[in-house]
Amino acid sequence: xxxxxxxxxxxxxxxxxxxxxxxxxxxxxxxxxxxxxxxxxxxxxxxxxxxxxxxxxxxxxxxxxxxxxxxxxxxxxxxxxxxxxxxxxxxxxxxxxxxxxxxxxxxxxxxxxxxxxxxxxxxxxxxxxxxxxxxxxxxxxxxxxxxxxxxxxxxxxxxxxxxxxxxxxxxxxxxxxxxxxxxxxxxxxxxxxxxxxxxxxxxxxxxxxxxxxxxxxxxxxxxxxxxxxxxxxxxxxxxxxxxxxxxxxxxxxxxxxxxxxxxxxxxxxxxxxxxxxxxxxxxxxxxxxxxxxxxxxxxxxxxxxxxxxxxxxxxxxxxxxxxxxxxxxxxxxxxxxxxxxxxxxxxxxxxxxxxxxxxxxxxxxxxxxxxxxxxxxxxxxxxxxxxxxxxxxxxxxxxxxxxxxxxxxxxxxxxxxxxxxxxxxxxxxxxxxxxxxxxxxxxxxxxxxxxxxxxxxxxxxxxxxxxx
Amino acid sequence: xxxxxxxxxxxxxxxxxxxxxxxxxxxxxxxxxxxxxxxxxxxxxxxxxxxxxxxxxxxxxxxxxxxxxxxxxxxxxxxxxxxxxxxxxxxxxxxxxxxxxxxxxxxxxxxxxxxxxxxxxxxxxxxxxxxxxxxxxxxxxxxxxxxxxxxxxxxxxxxxxxxxxxxxxxxxxxxxxxxxxxxxxxxxxxxxxxxxxxxxxxxxxxxxxxxxxxxxxxxxxxxxxxxxxxxxxxxxxxxxxxxxxxxxxxxxxxx
Numbered sequence: 248x249x250x251x252x253x254x255x256x257x258x259x260x261x262x263x264x265x266x267x268x269x270x271x272x273x274x275x276x277x278x279x280x281x282x283x284x285x286x287x288x289x290x291x292x293x294x295x296x297x298x299x300x301x302x303x304x305x306x307x308x309x310x311x312x313x314x315x316x317x318x319x320x321x322x323x324x325x326x327x328x329x330x331x332x333x334x335x336x337x338x339x340x341x342x343x344x345x346x347x348x349x350x351x352x353x354x355x356x357x358x359x360x361x362x363x364x365x366x367x368x369x370x371x372x373x374x375x376x377x378x379x380x381x382x383x384x385x386x387x388x389x390x391x392x393x394x395x396x397x398x399x400x401x402x403x404x405x406x407x408x409x410x411x412x413x414x415x416x417x418x419x420x421x422x423x424x425x426x427x428x429x430x431x432x433x434x435x436x437x438x439x440x441x442x443x444x445x446x447x448x449x450x451x452x453x454x455x456x457x458x459x460x461x462x463x464x465x466x467x468x469x470x471x472x473x474x475x476x477x478x479x480x481x482x483x484x485x486x487x488x489x490x491x492x493x494x495x496x497x498x499x500x501x502x503x504x505x506x507x508x509x510x511x512x513x514x515x516x517x518x519x520x521x522x523x524x525x526x527x528x529x530x531x532x533x534x535x536x537x538x539x540x541x542x543x544x545x546x547x548x549x550x551x552x553x554x555x556x557x558x559x560x561x562x563x564x565x566x567x568x569x570x571x572x573x574x575x576x577x578x579x580x581x582x583x584x585x586x587x588x589x590x591x592x593x594x595x596x597x598x599x600x601x602x603x604x605x606x607x608x609x610x611x612x613x614x615x616x617x618x619x620x621x622x623x624x625x626x627x628x629x630x631x632x633x634x635x636x637x638x639x640x641x642x643x644x645x646x647x648x649x650x651x652x653x654x655x656x657x658x659x660x661x662x663x664x665x666x667x668x669x670x671x672x673x674x675x676x677x678x679x680x681x682x683x684x685x686x687x688x689x690x691x692x693x694x695x696x697x698x699x700x701x702x703x704x705x706x707x708x709x710x711x712x713x714x715x
Numbered sequence: 716x717x718x719x720x721x722x723x724x725x726x727x728x729x730x731x732x733x734x735x736x737x738x739x740x741x742x743x744x745x746x747x748x749x750x751x752x753x754x755x756x757x758x759x760x761x762x763x764x765x766x767x768x769x770x771x772x773x774x775x776x777x778x779x780x781x782x783x784x785x786x787x788x789x790x791x792x793x794x795x796x797x798x799x800x801x802x803x804x805x806x807x808x809x810x811x812x813x814x815x816x817x818x819x820x821x822x823x824x825x826x827x828x829x830x831x832x833x834x835x836x837x838x839x840x841x842x843x844x845x846x847x848x849x850x851x852x853x854x855x856x857x858x859x860x861x862x863x864x865x866x867x868x869x870x871x872x873x874x875x876x877x878x879x880x881x882x883x884x885x886x887x888x889x890x891x892x893x894x895x896x897x898x899x900x901x902x903x904x905x906x907x908x909x910x911x912x913x914x915x916x917x918x919x920x921x922x923x924x925x926x927x928x929x930x931x932x933x934x935x936x937x938x939x940x941x942x943x944x945x946x947x948x949x950x951x952x953x954x955x956x957x958x959x960x961x962x963x964x965x966x967x968x969x970x
Contacts, residue, residue, distance in 0.1 A: 251812075251817060251818055251820070251821070251824055252745075252808055252811060252812040252815075252817045252818070252819075252820065252824075253743045253745045253746065253808075253820075253824055253827065253828075254742070254743055254744075254745075255815075255817070256744065256745045256808065256811070257744035257745040257747070257748045258744045260744065260748060261744040261747055261748070264747075264751075651847065651850075652846070652847050652850055653843060653847035656842050656843065656846075656847065657758060660751070660754055660755045660758050660839075661755075663751055663755075664751070664752075664755045667748070667751070667752075693758075693762075696762050696765075696766075697762070700762065700765045700766055700769045701761065701762055701765045701843075703769065703772065703773075704764075704765040704768060704769055704772060705761075705765070705843055705844060705847070706848070707772045707773050708772075708779075708844070709844050709845075709848055709872060710848075710860060710868070711779070711860075711862075711919065711920060712860070712862070712863065712868075712871055712872070712875065712916060712919035712920075712925060712928065713779055713783070713913075713916050713917060713919065713920070714840075714844050714875050714876075714879055714913070714916050714932075715783055715786050715787055715790070715879075715909075715913040715916075
């Protein structure tokens with residue numbers, strides 16, 4: 248039976264919505280089980296350096312304190328991201344990778360261990376310390392390998408990324424309430440600035456990565472595996488690429504620099520192509536897209552969204568009104584990132600070690616690049632979402648879970664709606680986009696609307712057994 | 716009533732939705748997105764209703780009547796708006812299908828999209844009106860309200876959630892069909908049935924009313940299902956003479 252259009256459209260979006268949903272579900276379950284009314288012991292972290300919220304402070308004090316905390320946090324994140332950009336610029340890639348591996352290990356072993364101990368206490372699971380230690384160390388080691396170094400089944404890598412996101416998000420939900428909400432809003436604003444403003448650190452990072460045609464070492468969730476390919480020479484000028492994958496966005500290096508692989512000149516032409524493609528068909532565009540190029544460009548910058556992928560389809564229809572197909576095949580899509588949480592991870596660790604001299608090196612333990620947030624299109628047609636986005640969405644939903652499950656559902660729908668809108672914008676604008684702002688703002692708005700207005704309304708109706 | 720009871724109530728309210736989801740919707744990503752989109756739209760309409768009526772609740776019992784009428788009106792207006800959006804999406808999908816040389820949307824596709832939209836509304840309804848009440852049901856006790864001493868609150872809420880889920884799902888199928896074919900009877904049937912079902916729930920306000928209220932809700936749901944079933948039967952058996960379409964019908968009816 249021939250497959251209709253419905254089977255094809257939307258696969259990539261579901262590929263990214265599912266893990267986000269799973270991560271949120273896990274965080275809600277953890278919060279609901281372990282800390283249903285917020286954490287009783289406050290954790291000293293970088294996010295609470297200035298103001299430690301007490302329950303009986305006044306409204307104004309809490310607001311000002313939360314604001315100060317959020318500003319400090321955002322400044323630290325920004326500094327760390329600039330350090331990351333600097334390291335990347337000076338090509339300390341090895342250093343970055345080791346850093347990220349270490350931070351992933353810390354998150355999995357340390358925070359995972361703490362969460363596991365709390366769960367063991369809650370459910371009274373009989374397990375001895377030696378078994379627990381062995382299991383934990385193994386779990387963390389496999390996690391680090393899965394995320395960075397080895398080839399493993401993609402499900403394992405994806406699973407570990409979701410677990411890392413879940414653990415960091417759970418840690419964040421231990422922050423006091425006002426600080427959490429203001430922090431979320433501040434991070435959303437920072438995300439817009441960092442990604443879209445020309446001087447923003449993430450914008451610079453992405454442009455560096457495009458210019459050098461390299462992969463930013465980072466924790467990014469990709470919905471489908473990246474297929475590695477080698478450049479064998481000048482891409483063939485004839486037609487027919489792999490028929491199954493129509494590349495929507497590819498790097499047009501072939502026409503100008505036939506013999507060049509990952510050269511700077513190649514990428515310059517890519518950048519040129521990006522800017523000339525908007526509305527002006529150039530003569531380059533005559534060649535069809537080529538399969539080998541897809542893998543070369545580095546895992547983030549290219550997408551082939553499959554034959555009738557939703558995002559593909561949106562750009563098709565949008566571009567249909569514009570010049571020619573060339574338009575569509577032309578662009579490279581830089582990946583957005585908004586680097587961050589790591590500093591919060593580091594912050595949490597700071598707190599745990601009671602703030603003794605963690606020098607700046609150590610405080611990057613999280614490595615801001617290791618949880619790069621961002622939204623973009625990956626090589627194999629998969630959408631990529633940075634892990635920080637997972638984390639902040641889950642923090643929002645986890646904090647909503649501390650009030651009631653109704654707020655959880657409302658915030659979940661809001662976040663998914665925002666994510667969908669961001670993906671559509673990604674297809675239309677074809678540039679790096681921050682994934683946080685729309686979702687977080689919708690989530691926060693829906694949370695307060697649900698908590699203040701919807702909850703009393705629905706509970707009143709439902710307890711009278713009136714439904715509509 | 717502990718985990719078993721709580722899970723049982725949740726399954727009563729959402730079991731059919733879950734099976735519908737797994738059999739019809741889960742294999743097609745676009746339909747999953749439709750479910751999420753229509754759930755979100757229902758939530759927005761619910762928030763709009765809540766903003767409108769928040770100031771009046773908790774209030775006197777008679778306020779429920781104008782509340783229900785206005786709220787059902789708002790939701791039906793949202794359904795019409797959703798239909799307009801659906802037309803645009805259908806146009807977009809057909810254009811895309813032409814571009815990638817796939818067949819255009821056929822009747823079964825449209826029915827599936829209608830089911831997915833209705834399911835989105837229904838699931839959102841069940842989740843907000845029933846599931847969010849169920850958190851205490853996972854604990855050690857149960858709860859009865861004054862006007863209904865025969866059944867625990869959770870059980871009544873679960874049954875009503877089930878009834879309305881089915882009602883929303885299949886009235887969307889009827890509505891899409893009616894608006895596409897401009898059949899006035901069916902176009903009127905949907906809002907009228909919705910309003911009737913909601914007003915009948917007011918029976919629950921009377922002491923012991925839930926004995927009558929719950930079956931009536933379920934009867935409304937069954938009537939809606941029957942009408943939707945008849946429409947779909949008519950459409951698929953006479954609808955398309957082309958062999959290809961018939962094949963698609965038969966293969967998709969073997970879900």
